[in-house]
Amino acid sequence: MSRLSSLPPLAAASMQCTACDGSTGHAPVAAFLKEARYAVEVLDVWCAIDVHWTFTITIDGPSELEFSCSLSPNASLVGIEMVAADGYTVRGVVERTAQAAEHFDDAVAAGHTAALVQLDPTAERLKFSVSRVTAPTDVTIVLHLACELSRSVQLHRPATADDGAAIESVRVMLPGSPLASGDAATHPAFPEWLSVNVHSAHSIVRVALDAKSAEGWRESQPATVLEAGTQATAAWERSADVRRHLTPALVIETAPTSPISSLLGTSRGWNAIDCDSEQQAQHLCLVLHRPYLDVTSTSPLYTELVFLVDLSGSMMGTNLDAARAALLACLETLRTFAGRNVLWNLVVFGSKHKRLFTTSRSVDDLEALETGEQYARSMTASMGGTVLLPPLTEICMAPVGEHSRQIFIITDGQVENEHEIIRFVRQQSAVRIFAYGIGNGVSSTLVRALGRQGVGSDSALLPSSLLAHSANGSELQSLVRNQLLEAMTPALLRLSISFTDAGHDETLACDDITPSPLTPLYAGSCSVVYARVAKGTIATSPSAKVRGYDAQRGEWVEFAVPISHRVPTTAHQLGRLVGTLAAARRIRQLEELAFEDGSQLAGEEIERLGVRYQLATSRTSFVAIEERVQQAATGALELVRAGMPVARPPQPPPSARAPVCLTSAVNWRVESLRYKRNEYFLDIAELQSVIMLARDASLVCHSLKGSIKAKCMLSGMPEVRIHFNEPLQHLFRVGYARYVARTLTYTRQKYARLTWVSRYRTQLSSGSPFQSLGYWSDEPDSTRWR
Amino acid sequence: MNLIPPDGDSELAQYHVPDLEQLPNAPTPPFELRYYPSTETSSDASGTIRQFSVTFATTKAVRVTSIQVKIPVPETTIGLRCRTDVGTARYARELNAVLWSLPGCTDEQPLAPAAWILHVQLRLECETLPQPDRRPMLARFKLEDYCASGIELSGVRILERSNYKSELWYHKCTNVEVEARL
Numbered sequence: 001m002s003r004l005s006s007l008p009p010l011a012a013a014s015m016q017c018t019a020c021d022g023s024t025g026h027a028p029v030a031a032f033l034k035e036a037r038y039a040v041e042v043l044d045v046w047c048a049i050d051v052h053w054t055f056t057i058t059i060d061g062p063s064e065l066e067f068s069c070s071l072s073p074n075a076s077l078v079g080i081e082m083v084a085a086d087g088y089t090v091r092g093v094v095e096r097t098a099q100a101a102e103h104f105d106d107a108v109a110a111g112h113t114a115a116l117v118q119l120d121p122t123a124e125r126l127k128f129s130v131s132r133v134t135a136p137t138d139v140t141i142v143l144h145l146a147c148e149l150s151r152s153v154q155l156h157r158p159a160t161a162d163d164g165a166a167i168e169s170v171r172v173m174l175p176g177s178p179l180a181s182g183d184a185a186t187h188p189a190f191p192e193w194l195s196v197n198v199h200s201a202h203s204i205v206r207v208a209l210d211a212k213s214a215e216g217w218r219e220s221q222p223a224t225v226l227e228a229g230t231q232a233t234a235a236w237e238r239s240a241d242v243r244r245h246l247t248p249a250l251v252i253e254t255a256p257t258s259p260i261s262s263l264l265g266t267s268r269g270w271n272a273i274d275c276d277s278e279q280q281a282q283h284l285c286l287v288l289h290r291p292y293l294d295v296t297s298t299s300p301l302y303t304e305l306v307f308l309v310d311l312s313g314s315m316m317g318t319n320l321d322a323a324r325a326a327l328l329a330c331l332e333t334l335r336t337f338a339g340r341n342v343l344w345n346l347v348v349f350g351s352k353h354k355r356l357f358t359t360s361r362s363v364d365d366l367e368a369l370e371t372g373e374q375y376a377r378s379m380t381a382s383m384g385g386t387v388l389l390p391p392l393t394e395i396c397m398a399p400v401g402e403h404s405r406q407i408f409i410i411t412d413g414q415v416e417n418e419h420e421i422i423r424f425v426r427q428q429s430a431v432r433i434f435a436y437g438i439g440n441g442v443s444s445t446l447v448r449a450l451g452r453q454g455v456g457s458d459s460a461l462l463p464s465s466l467l468a469h470s471a472n473g474s475e476l477q478s479l480v481r482n483q484l485l486e487a488m489t490p491a492l493l494r495l496s497i498s499f500t501d502a503g504h505d506e507t508l509a510c511d512d513i514t515p516s517p518l519t520p521l522y523a524g525s526c527s528v529v530y531a532r533v534a535k536g537t538i539a540t541s542p543s544a545k546v547r548g549y550d551a552q553r554g555e556w557v558e559f560a561v562p563i564s565h566r567v568p569t570t571a572h573q574l575g576r577l578v579g580t581l582a583a584a585r586r587i588r589q590l591e592e593l594a595f596e597d598g599s600q601l602a603g604e605e606i607e608r609l610g611v612r613y614q615l616a617t618s619r620t621s622f623v624a625i626e627e628r629v630q631q632a633a634t635g636a637l638e639l640v641r642a643g644m645p646v647a648r649p650p651q652p653p654p655s656a657r658a659p660v661c662l663t664s665a666v667n668w669r670v671e672s673l674r675y676k677r678n679e680y681f682l683d684i685a686e687l688q689s690v691i692m693l694a695r696d697a698s699l700v701c702h703s704l705k706g707s708i709k710a711k712c713m714l715s716g717m718p719e720v721r722i723h724f725n726e727p728l729q730h731l732f733r734v735g736y737a738r739y740v741a742r743t744l745t746y747t748r749q750k751y752a753r754l755t756w757v758s759r760y761r762t763q764l765s766s767g768s769p770f771q772s773l774g775y776w777s778d779e780p781d782s783t784r785w786r
Numbered sequence: 787m788n789l790i791p792p793d794g795d796s797e798l799a800q801y802h803v804p805d806l807e808q809l810p811n812a813p814t815p816p817f818e819l820r821y822y823p824s825t826e827t828s829s830d831a832s833g834t835i836r837q838f839s840v841t842f843a844t845t846k847a848v849r850v851t852s853i854q855v856k857i858p859v860p861e862t863t864i865g866l867r868c869r870t871d872v873g874t875a876r877y878a879r880e881l882n883a884v885l886w887s888l889p890g891c892t893d894e895q896p897l898a899p900a901a902w903i904l905h906v907q908l909r910l911e912c913e914t915l916p917q918p919d920r921r922p923m924l925a926r927f928k929l930e931d932y933c934a935s936g937i938e939l940s941g942v943r944i945l946e947r948s949n950y951k952s953e954l955w956y957h958k959c960t961n962v963e964v965e966a967r968l
Contacts, residue, residue: 109945132947668792678950680791682942684958688806688934694821694923694966702815704803704934712791716946722787723941728801730810731935737801 032056034138035191038174042149042198042252043567044270045287045528046577047172049075051143057133065130065139070176072147073124076584077616079144082115082130082624085137092117092624094614096607100623105721108132113626115141119616126175126616145175146580148528172196172250195221195235198252207234210249217248269544269563270578283579284499284510286529286544286561288521300341301488304360304403305334306395310388310411312350315381319412319438326410326436327376333484334363342488343403346372350383353391388415389424396428405431412438432520492521492548492557497529499563501542508533508542514585521548530582583613591618671717680720681711803935813936816846819855819925819966833864834910842888842925843901849930850900853888856881857906858921858968865909872902890927925964934960 037052055065071077080092092115095103100116107114108131115130126143133139149172174194194217196207207223208214216238223234236248270285307330309323327346334344343360347353356375361368388411395407415421425433495518499508510531521527544561567578587609590602603619610620686706692699712720731737787798806812824837840857844850853873859866861882868875873888886904891897937958944952 105943105945109949111947669790673793678944678952679955680942680944680952681955682939682957684933684937684939686934686958686960688815688960688962690815690962690964692815692819692964692966694819694968697818697820697966699815700967702806702934704801704806706801706803706933706935706937707797708799709795709797710791711795712793714791714793714944714946714952715950716948717790718944718946718952720789720791721941721943721945722789722798722939724787725936725938725940727809727811727936727938728799731801731803731937736803737799 032188033178033190035193036177037192038194040172040174040194040196040250042172042196043577044199044565045149046581047147047149048577049143049145049147049172049174051145051175052140053143053178054138054140056138065133066128067178068125068127069178071119071124071126071145072173072175074149075145075147075173075175076581077117077119077126077143077622078146078580078614079142080115080117080622080624081140081142081144082113082626083140083142085139088626090115090624090626092622094611094616094620094622096611097619097621100621103625104129104131104623107625115622115624117616117622119618119621128178143175146577146584147173148581148585172252174247174249177247192217192238193220193235194237194248194250196223196233196250196252198232206251206253207232208251209236210251213248269542269561270565270567282533283582284531284533284542284544284563285578285582286497286531286546286563288527288529288546288561301337302341302403303488304343304345304405305330305484306344306360306405306407307346308391308395308407308409309346309348309379310350310386310409311348311379311381311383312386312412313381313384314386315412315438317381320379320381322438323410323412324376324379328373330408330484331369331373331376335366335369337363337488339364341403344372346375347391347395348379348383349386349388349391350381351385351387352383353387353394386411386415389417389421392421393424396424396431407431407433409433409435410438411436492550495519495521495546495548497531497547498545499531499533499542500545512582512586514582515589528585530578530585532582580613580615583609584615587615587617669717674715675713677713678715679713681713682722683709683711685709801935806934809935811936813934815934815962816844816848816929816932817850817927817962817964818843818845819923819964821857821923821966821968832909836908836910838906838908840886840904840906840923841901844899846899847897848932849891849897851890851928851930853890853902853925853927855886855888855904856924857884857886857904858882858923859884859906859908860910862911863908864911867907869905869907870903875904875906888927920968922968923964923966925962925966927962927964929960929962931958932960933958934962 032055034054034056035052036054037050039050039052041048057065082090082092090113094100097118100118104114104116111132113130113132115128117129118127119125120127128141130139130141194209198207209217217236218238219234220237221233221235224232270287307327309327311320315323331344334342340363342363344363345360346356348356356372357368363369388409392407392409396405425431497513497518499510501508510533512530512532514530518529519527542563544563545558546561547556547558549555550557587606590606590609606617607619609615610617616622684706686704688702688704690699690702712718714720728737789798803809818841820841820843822839822841824839826837828835840855842853842855859877859882863877863882866877866884868877868884868886870886873886875884875886877883878885884904884906888902891900939956939958942954942956944954946952
C-alpha cells in the first residue's frame with residue numbers, strides 16, 4: 001500500500017481557491033488571477049455591478065478551478081458568464097440547486113467544460129466550481145450583480161440648522177476578492193480597473209474611493225460633478241506593480257435639494273418595465289425619505305430605551321469589553337436628552353435575566369444614570385447560557401404608556417430557539433429593535449432577522465476586533481450616538497400606500513407590494529417600496545399616496561409622491577434592475593419565512609421567482625455548460641469554437657509561483673495507480689456509552705464517539721463527492737464534529753483484519769447512489785474484562 | 787464533502803457528542819439490561835442460597851451481535867448455577883462475576899425485537915446475607931447497520947476523467963458499552 005500523506009486530502013474541500021489537475025497528478029498546477037475589472041452603474045439607490053475576473057491556468061489538459069468570494073447581504077447575483085481567451089462565451093442559467101448540481105456533474109462526467117455558482121446565504125459567500133477547463137488558457141468569469149445601496153451608520157451626518165440641507169452618502173461595496181487573505185501576500189501582482197457611472201436625481205457632490213481602500217489606485221478619469229438629473233462618471237486603475245489585494249469601496253455623496261424643514265421633501269417614485277415580458281407588467285417603485293433629526297430641537301421625544309446586554313459565559317474577554325464600552329457610550333449620550341421625556345432601563349441576560357431598575361427611569365435622574373454606569377463598569381460575564389426569549393418577552397409585554405419603545409440588543413452567542421424569537425418579534429408591531437452581534441460565534445441569521453422582522457431598521461454584525469480596537473476611541477461612540485439619535489427620531493408608523501393615475505380617481509390595482517407589511521419610515525433613512533401593476537393600466541404619469549401616523553405629533557400624515565422618473569432602459573444593465581431587485585427583496589422575505597417555519601410553499605415560491613428572474617438564491621444556482629460535439633469519424637470530443645488558437649502564457653518564475661493552497665498540487669496521490677476493480681469503501685463506526693438503571697432500564701446518560709473512515713481502491717485521479725444527512729451537518733454546525741483528513745497508518749496485521757465479508761453483498765434497487773452494499777470491519781476483539 | 791482521496795485507508799471525520807439528549811431527534815437506545823433479584827432465600831448446612839435473573843432485550847428491530855454481559859456476584863460465593871436457553875454463562879472466580887455470552891442475531895433470523903434471560907442461583911458461604919453488591923452490571927455488544935447518532939449516507943459520486951465504472955461499499959455499526967447500576 002502506498003502511503004502519501006504530505007497534504008491532507010480534504011484540503012481541496014476547505015480551500016478558498018484551488019485548481020486541481022485532472023491529468024498530471026503530482027505535477028505542480030498553477031492558477032493565477034491575471035486581472036480584475038469592475039464596472040459600476042448607480043441609479044438612485046440601486047446599483048448594477050459587473051465583475052470580470054480573468055484567471056490564467058498554466059497546465060496541459062483538463063483542470064478544475066474552485067474559489068469563493070464574499071457578497072454583501074443586500075446584493076444579488078443576477079447573471080454569470082464564462083469567457084474563454086478567444087472570446088467564446090457561455091452564459092449561465094438559473095436552475096434549482098439540486099438540478100443545477102446534477103447537470104454540472106453530468107456535464108463534467110461527459111467531458112464538457114462547466115461552471116457552477118452556488119450561494120451560501122448564511123455565510124454570504126458565492127462558491128464557484130469551474131471544471132474541465134482545457135488549459136493552458138485564460139478563463140474570465142463575469143458576474144452581474146444588482147444591489148440596493150446600503151447606508152452606513154458611520155456615514156450619517158445629522159444636519160444642523162446651519163447646513164440647510166443634509167448630505168447623503170452611500171457606499172458601494174464590491175464583491176470580495178477571490179483570493180484568501182493568506183494567499184494575497186504571495187500571489188503575483190495583477191492590475192485592476194474600476195469605472196463608475198452614476199445616474200442621480202440629485203446633484204452629485206463627490207464620487208471617490210473609500211480612503212481605507214484607495215491605496216495604490218490612480219484616478220484615470222477624473223470624477224465629474226454634475227447637476228441633478230444627469231450622470232457622473234469616473235474611473236480608476238491600479239497597476240500590477242502595486243502589491244495589494246483589498247477590493248476598493250466607492251463612496252458617492254449627493255445633496256438633496258430640499259431644505260431640512262421640508263418634511264419628506266426628497267421622496268421620489270420610479271417607473272420600470274418588468275423583465276418578465278409574458279406577464280406584461282410594470283414595476284412602480286417608491287424611494288421614501290425623511291430628513292434627519294434636528295438635534296437642536298428641545299421638543300419632548302416620548303421614547304423608552306431598553307438596553308438588553310448578553311452576559312453569558314461566552315462574552316468573557318474582548319466581547320464583554322466591547323459591550324461595556326458601547327453601553328457606557330450609550331449612557332453618556334443619554335445625558336444630552338435631559339428634559340425631553342426619555343426613559344431608559346438596562347436588562348442583562350444569560351440563563352436567567354434581571355433588570356437594573358424595576359421600572360424604567362428618566363434620563364433626568366442623574367443618580368440612576370450613575371448607577372447604570374457603575375453597573376456597566378463592574379459587570380462580568382457570569383450568567384451561563386444564552387436564553388434570549390424570556391427577557392425579550394418581559395420587555396415587550398411591559399406597559400409602555402405614551403412612549404415608543406426601542407430595544408438595543410447586544411449579544412455574541414447563538415440561541416437554540418431562533419425561530420421562536422423571530423416569530424415573537426414579528427408580532428411586536430410597536431417595538432423597534434436594534435440588534436448588534438459581536439464576535440465570530442454570533443448567529444448572523446438571528447441578528448439580521450431581528451432587525452428586519454421587528455420594526456427596527458437596523459442591525460449590525462460587529463467583529464470584536466473592531467469593537468475592541470475602537471472601544472476607547474471616538475469611532476464606537478459616534479456609531480452608538482448615531483444609532484441612538486436614530487432611535488430617538490419620531491417615525492411614521494402604520495404606513496399604507498395606494499397608487500393612482502393622473503386624471504383617474506380610481507386606485508390602480510397592484511399586487512406584490514414589497515415589503516409586506518410596510519416598515520415604518522424613520523427620519524434620516526430611505527425606505528424602498530416596490531409594487532407591480534399590469535402593463536397598460538397606467539395611462540399617464542402615476543403617483544402614490546402615502547399615509548402614516550406621526551407618533552410624536554399624534555396625527556395622521558398624508559402626502560403624495562409623483563412617480564415621475566423612468567428607469568433608462570438604454571443604459572447598460574439598468575433596464576431590468578428595478579424589477580429584478582423587487583423579486584430579490586421578495587425572495588429575501590420568503591427566505592426568512594422559510595427559515596422561520598420551514599414552509600414548503602415559501603421554498604417553492606423562492607424557486608419560482610429565482611428561475612423566473614434568474615437570481616441565485618438559497619434554492620437556486622447558476623450553471624453554465626459549454627457543450628461539445630462528438631466527431632463521427634474519430635469519436636473524439638472537440639470544442640466548437642471559432643477564433644484564434646490560444647497561445648500558451650509565459651510560465652511565472654519559480655519565486656512568483658502561486659501558493660500550494662491556490663494551485664492545489666495533489667501531492668498525496670499519484671495518478672499512475674491502477675486497480676482491476678475500482679472500489680471505494682465508507683465505514684461509519686460509533687462507540688456509544690450508556691449508563692442506565694438495572695431495575696427499570698431508565699436512562700441516566702449516554703454519550704457517543706464516532707469516526708468516518710474510507711478505503712480507496714480507485715485508479716487515476718478521482719474526485720469523490722460524499723453527501724451525509726442532516727444529523728452530521730448539525731454536528732458540524734454545533735462544533736461536535738470536525739474534519740480530520742488524515743491517512744491511517746494501519747499495520748499489516750491490523751489491515752489484515754479489515755476483511756471483506758461477501759455474504760453482506762446485495763444489490764440495491766435502481767436509483768440508489770450505491771451499486772452494492774457490503775462492509776469490512778474490525779473483528780471484535782476477544783473481550784477482556786477489567 | 788468533496789475530496790481527492792488518498793490511496794488506501796484514511797479517516798475523513800470524527801465526532802464526539804457528550805450528551806445525546808442535546809441532539810435533535812436523537813434515537814433512544816434500542817436495548818435494555820435489567821436485573822430481577824429474588825426476595826426468597828434459603829439456607830442449609832453448606833450455606834445460604836440466593837437467586838436472581840438478568841434480561842437483555844432489544845426494543846427495536848436491530849441486528850445485535852457479540853453480546854458479553856458481566857454480572858457481579860458477592861465475594862462470599864462458594865458455588866453457582868446458571869440456566870439460560872441461549873448462549874453460555876460461566877462463573878469467573880477471579881473477577882467475582884458471572885460472564886454471560888450471547889451470539890445475538892444470526893443472519894438468517896428476521897429482524898425483530900428479542901429478549902434473552904439468565905437465571906442464576908448462588909450459594910453463599912455464610913448464613914448471614916452479605917452487604918448488597920453495588921458494582922454495576924456491564925455489557926458490551928455490537929449493533930450492525932445502526933448509527934446511534936442517526937447519521938446516514940445520502941449519496942456518493944465518483945468523478946474521474948476516464949469515466950471508469952466504480953463500486954461503492956458502505957457499512958455502519960455501533961459498538962455499545964452499557965453500565966447498568968443495581
